[in-house]
Amino acid sequence: MAISFRKTAFWGVASDIAACPPSDRPEVVLSGKSNVGKSSLINALADNKKLARVSATPGKTRLVVYFSVDDALYLADLPGYGYAKAPKNVKEKFSKLCDQYFLSGRKISLVLHLLDIRHDPSADDIRMLEYMNQAEIPYFLVFTKCDKLSRAQMNRKIHEFGKILDFHDDARIYAVSAERKVGLDDLRHGIEEFLFPAEET
Numbered sequence: 001m002a003i004s005f006r007k008t009a010f011w012g013v014a015s016d017i018a019a020c021p022p023s024d025r026p027e028v029v030l031s032g033k034s035n036v037g038k039s040s041l042i043n044a045l046a047d048n049k050k051l052a053r054v055s056a057t058p059g060k061t062r063l064v065v066y067f068s069v070d071d072a073l074y075l076a077d078l079p080g081y082g083y084a085k086a087p088k089n090v091k092e093k094f095s096k097l098c099d100q101y102f103l104s105g106r107k108i109s110l111v112l113h114l115l116d117i118r119h120d121p122s123a124d125d126i127r128m129l130e131y132m133n134q135a136e137i138p139y140f141l142v143f144t145k146c147d148k149l150s151r152a153q154m155n156r157k158i159h160e161f162g163k164i165l166d167f168h169d170d171a172r173i174y175a176v177s178a179e180r181k182v183g184l185d186d187l188r189h190g191i192e193e194f195l196f197p198a199e200e201t
């Protein structure tokens with residue numbers, strides 16, 4: 001099944017689980033720290049700069065934002081965690097929403113867990129991976145902002161991440177740059193192949 005990521009449209013914002021769309025197609029969730037590049041990646045995958053609001057201010061995306069891709073899957077932009085500057089009550093609200101979302105019983109087909117290639121994983125990143133390993137939620141690790149490093153630096157970083165993080169054996173690793181449009185086709189194909197494996201080859 002060929003998915004056209006260009007046919008991505010804003011579906012809506014959910015402030016709680018009840019407001020999420022019906023679980024009638026696979027849901028691909030973007031998770032990761034605020035400012036890691038989730039909105040930019042959605043725009044880049046869809047090749048539409050205006051789709052997801054790219055915010056320079058950490059912590060601005062406050063709710064789960066849904067996009068419908070080619071009427072075949074949803075992309076869910078989760079509120080990023082680890083808002084260093086957010087007030088405590090706001091932080092608590094975000095993390096509660098995240099927990100609710102993952103525990104809601106919604107069919108989460110795949111998580112794209114984003115990590116900034118330049119930074120070490122946070123305690124939240126490690127916790128998230130542990131959670132997904134334990135809950136058997138499939139995920140891809142997506143290293144963002146790869147334009148910021150040379151290829152050699154990038155490979156070294158990915159190797160270092162491998163020593164710190166307990167990747168699931170099946171987890172695929174992608175390196176992307178939303179800014180330079182690098183690695184996007186690989187990721188699009190990876191998502192497509194994972195959700196809709198070819199029946200026969």
Ligand SMILES: Nc1nc2c(ncn2[C@@H]2O[C@H](COP(=O)(O)OP(=O)(O)O)[C@@H](O)[C@H]2O)c(=O)[nH]1
Pocket residue numbers: 032033034035036037038039040041053054055056058059061080144145146147148176177178179180
């Ligand atoms: N250099 C570079 N900057 C990026 C890239 N992706 C995102 N950014 C920047 O990182 C900041 C946060 O991006 P955003 O998509 O809003 O992150 P979000 O909070 O995870 O949704 C913005 O200033 C983006 O321009 C990338 O591939 N390369």
Ligand SMILES: [Mg+2]
Pocket residue numbers: 038039040053054055061
């Ligand atoms: Mg965002």
